[in-house]
Amino acid sequence: MRRLFVVYGAALTSAVLLALLVPLGLTAGTLARDHAMTAARQEAQGLTVLVASGNQARLSEAVQAVNHGGRRTTVFLPDGTVLGAPATMTPSIGLARGGLAFTATARGGEQVLLPVGGGNGVAVIRTYVPDRMLSSGVMATWATLALVGVFLLGTAVAVGAVLASRLSRSVTVLADVAERVGAGDLSATVQPAGPAEVSSVGLVLNGLGARITQMLARERQLGADLSHRLRTPVTALRLDVEALADPEERARMTGHVDALTAAVDAAVTAARSPEEPVTCDRCDAARVVSTRAEFWSVLAAETHRPFTVSAPGGALWVPVSADHLGAALDALLDNVFSHTPSGTRFALAVTPGVDGTVDVVVEDAGPGLLEPLRPGVNGCGSTGIGLDLARRTAEQAGGQVTVRRGDAGGARVVMSLPFREP
Numbered sequence: 001m002r003r004l005f006v007v008y009g010a011a012l013t014s015a016v017l018l019a020l021l022v023p024l025g026l027t028a029g030t031l032a033r034d035h036a037m038t039a040a041r042q043e044a045q046g047l048t049v050l051v052a053s054g055n056q057a058r059l060s061e062a063v064q065a066v067n068h069g070g071r072r073t074t075v076f077l078p079d080g081t082v083l084g085a086p087a088t089m090t091p092s093i094g095l096a097r098g099g100l101a102f103t104a105t106a107r108g109g110e111q112v113l114l115p116v117g118g119g120n121g122v123a124v125i126r127t128y129v130p131d132r133m134l135s136s137g138v139m140a141t142w143a144t145l146a147l148v149g150v151f152l153l154g155t156a157v158a159v160g161a162v163l164a165s166r167l168s169r170s171v172t173v174l175a176d177v178a179e180r181v182g183a184g185d186l187s188a189t190v191q192p193a194g195p196a197e198v199s200s201v202g203l204v205l206n207g208l209g210a211r212i213t214q215m216l217a218r219e220r221q222l223g224a225d226l227s228h229r230l231r232t233p234v235t236a237l238r239l240d241v242e243a244l245a246d247p248e249e250r251a252r253m254t255g256h257v258d259a260l261t262a263a264v265d266a267a268v269t270a271a272r273s274p275e276e277p278v279t280c281d282r283c284d285a286a287r288v289v290s291t292r293a294e295f296w297s298v299l300a301a302e303t304h305r306p307f308t309v310s311a312p313g314g315a316l317w318v319p320v321s322a323d324h325l326g327a328a329l330d331a332l333l334d335n336v337f338s339h340t341p342s343g344t345r346f347a348l349a350v351t352p353g354v355d356g357t358v359d360v361v362v363e364d365a366g367p368g369l370l371e372p373l374r375p376g377v378n379g380c381g382s383t384g385i386g387l388d389l390a391r392r393t394a395e396q397a398g399g400q401v402t403v404r405r406g407d408a409g410g411a412r413v414v415m416s417l418p419f420r421e422p
Helices: 002-045 048-053 056-066 091-097 138-182 196-242 247-272 285-302 322-339 385-396
Strands: 072-076 082-084 102-106 109-118 121-130 307-310 346-352 357-364 400-405 411-418
Touching: 002 109, 002 121, 002 138, 048 056, 048 109, 048 121, 056 072, 056 082, 091 102, 091 109, 091 121, 138 196, 196 247, 247 322, 285 307, 285 322, 285 346, 285 357, 322 346, 322 357, 322 385, 385 400, 385 411
Parallel strands: 307 346
Antiparallel strands: 072 082, 072 121, 102 109, 109 121, 346 357, 357 411, 400 411
16 A cells, blocks of 8 residues: 555656656757857847948958857858858858848758848848757756756655555554454454544444444343243243153154254354354264254155255264254255245255365255345345354355255255364
8 A cells, every 4th residue: 555655646746747847848948049049140240330341351350250159150242252151152141132131940050141231232141050059058957857856756755655654554553453353353443543534434443343342242132032032932842742641742742842942042052152163073964964854854744845865875074063054954944844835845965075075955946046145135035044044054164155046946055064084
């Protein structure tokens, strides 16, 4: 960021300097040319009195005196005599004999032609200025302007580096605190500094951490309240089950109540500490899939839902506890039973995936997804808690969940979990 500010400042300063110094350099060249031509005209005009007097001796001395510099002055008398610097008769000289004073271009420079009338006719004074005199001092001016430009550019870069360092320091601190908050350190705060906009972001970030802390505390409290509220009806259900006369029915229903209690406890635990990893041990994914398929087979038979289970003969170990993987599968299967009509086929599968993963698949032949799923909302109108629970379980184990339309036409949810030997 600091380098970017310095580059932007240097580019802007360079543009301003070019817009300022280039016209100054061009103006210096024009002024040097005008100065040289003005001096040539004054030199020619200084000889007009001697040319008009007709005194060739004094005129010749005066012409020789002015020809000691870089300019060359020649006088063409009416009788054809040429005094001063050697020069040939040109059409410009003939034009000047007609009484016209002007400036013309000559080989390697410029010439000033000044006619002077007298008793014997019109004489022409020609002062030649070479190109080196027309651009005298221009290169030095350009060099001076270049040095000034380099100095100003260096000063601008130095000042920009200082300002960018101060700004980037405050932004870097702000980014570090934001990263800490994103990583879960909600106690991280920033001392607002820098420009007003950056300071305001720091104040908002500090308030955001406090707000998230309050929301998490409220969520944990709601989880605790949910746990207490569910304990009473679950206990009543357990008492009703224990009152059943049929021992086999009582044992079967007791198992269901135990599973319900475990699922409620797992959901409450996840709600009260959503960022804590739940993959503290490992389990055989194939065995969990087979167990949950057997559990759901009773409800599948009652709703006339044919289903298939595909699991390898060997164990497929994943870094998730059996309870949490079973809870995620139960949530996904509950979505199938809740949001597809009776008689809809579904399938469970667990297969070795690519790159050392284990894929746990739940697929149905329902109406499919109405819209792309995202955490908290699914395409069937439910709250999406089942999908979110599966996603969170997979991500805490280092895997991921993908959802797409399956070959049977319905939803295909794949939990890709890392393969871990026990």
